[in-house]
Every structure is written in structure tokens, then in C-alpha cells.
Amino acid sequence: AQSVTQLDSQVPVFEEAPVELRCNYSSSVSVYLFWYVQYPNQGLQLLLKYLSGSTLVESINGFEAEFNKSQTSFHLRKPSVHISDTAEYFCAVNGVGGYQKVTFGTGTKLQVIP
Amino acid sequence: EAQVTQNPRYLITVTGKKLTVTCSQNMNHEYMSWYRQDPGLGLRQIYYSMNVEVTDKGDVPEGYKVSRKEKRNFPLILESPSPNQTSLYFCASSVGYNSPLHFGNGTRLTVT
Numbered sequence: 130a131q132s133v134t135q136l137d138s139q140v141p142v143f144e145e146a147p148v149e150l151r152c153n154y155s156s157s158v159s160v161y162l163f164w165y166v167q168y169p170n171q172g173l174q175l176l177l178k179y180l181s182g183s184t185l186v187e188s189i190n191g192f193e194a195e196f197n198k199s200q201t202s203f204h205l206r207k208p209s210v211h212i213s214d215t216a217e218y219f220c221a222v223n224g225v226g227g228y229q230k231v232t233f234g235t236g237t238k239l240q241v242i243p
Numbered sequence: 244e245a246q247v248t249q250n251p252r253y254l255i256t257v258t259g260k261k262l263t264v265t266c267s268q269n270m271n272h273e274y275m276s277w278y279r280q281d282p283g284l285g286l287r288q289i290y291y292s293m294n295v296e297v298t299d300k301g302d303v304p305e306g307y308k309v310s311r312k313e314k315r316n317f318p319l320i321l322e323s324p325s326p327n328q329t330s331l332y333f334c335a336s337s338v339g340y341n342s343p344l345h346f347g348n349g350t351r352l353t354v355t
């Protein structure tokens with residue numbers, strides 16, 4: 130069994146300030162980790178992923194996330210947010226090996242304040 | 244353009260009236276799945292399909308049916324919709340079950 134916890138349902142932050150969206154997971158097997166972003170009235174889009182290798186992964190629009198196996202975390206960070214980053218962000222975990230369904234967190238709404 | 248297409252985007256119906264939400268992908272993906280999104284609950288998987296004619300239940304399959312007769316299509320069928328099925332539905336596909344998902348734009352269903 131696996132689960133994902135996103136404790137913060139909403140995170141307000143001023144424009145150009147840094148932000149961290151927290152994600153913790155539990156799993157009995159090794160995992161792949163994902164962050165998806167959902168803009169208003171749209172489907173989810175992949176933001177970044179950790180499959181193997183370097184524990185620090187980056188997206189093309191300045192977000193980064195670090196896989197921390199000992200703390201079972203995959204927090205999402207951005208050093209300076211823009212208005213256009215306002216969206217809902219979902220952390221997801223997928224077990225490695227065989228069919229392991231993907232489990233999503235409950236989402237964190239990032240509200241960037243001008 | 245690679246995409247997952249769902250139709251309709253919005254649907255209002257009455258209790259008990261059968262409906263189908265269509266989903267089609269043009270990426271030759273083997274894996275497809277359906278999710279419902281409800282406030283505070285995130286995304287929950289309804290059904291998934293590993294390939295043509297191979298489907299299985301997700302976390303919340305009650306009241307739903309699916310079929311996978313062709314690789315590109317994966318319709319979601321509600322034989323007798325009820326108000327508790329009012330939700331935002333997403334279809335998704337991927338190259339394989341451990342690969343990142345590509346999502347459609349969603350179908351907002353209201354059952355009165």
C-alpha cells in the first residue's frame with residue numbers, strides 16, 4: 130500500500146517570494162515520484178518527475194524538487210514565484226516493479242498575491 | 244498534436260439516465276485510466292486499462308463501467324447516474340503504467 134500526504138491545502142505567497150509545497154509519501158516498495166500542476170479549467174500537466182539518478186530534479190519554469198528517501202519527502206520549491214504560477218499542485222507516487230497504481234495527494238492550491 | 248480528448252466538457256443530467264463520457268488519445272499509449280476529482284479528496288482512480296480488452300477496477304469503481312475495444316478509446320459509462328457521482332472526471336494515458344500521465348481537460352458532470 131502507498132499513500133501521499135500534502136498537508137497544506139492552500140499556500141498564499143507574494144509575487145517574487147520563495148515557496149515550498151510539501152509532499153510526504155509512504156510505500157513498501159521503491160517509488161517513482163511526480164509533481165503535476167493544474168491550471169484553472171484544465172487537466173493536470175506533468176511538472177517534474179523523479180525516476181532514478183540525481184535526487185534533485187528541475188522543471189523548465191524554475192521549479193525544483195528533491196527526493197529525500199530517509200524523510201520520504203519530495204517537496205516542491207521555487208525561489209521566486211510569478212502570478213502565472215497560481216494553480217493547484219498535486220504530488221503523486223508510483224511504486225516500482227510490476228503494476229503499481231499511481232496515488233495522488235489531495236493537492237495544494239498556490240495563490241500568488243501581486 | 245499529442246493529446247487526450249474528452250467529451251463532453253460539461254454535462255448536466257438527471258438521476259438514472261445512462262450516459263457515456265468519451266476519451267480518445269492519439270499517442271498510441273497502452274495504459275489509460277479514469278479519475279474523479281472532488282474537493283479535498285484529490286484524484287481517485289475509477290478504472291484503468293493496461294491494453295486492449297484488459298481493464299480493472301481502481302479505488303472507486305462502483306457505479307461505473309468501462310470498455311477498451313480499441314487502443315485509442317476508453318469510454319466511461321454511467322448506467323444509472325446518481326447525485327453522488329457529481330464530480331470532475333479526467334481521462335489519462337501513458338506509455339506504460341509507471342510512466343507520467345497525460346490528462347484530458349476534464350468533464351464536469353452534474354447529476355440532479
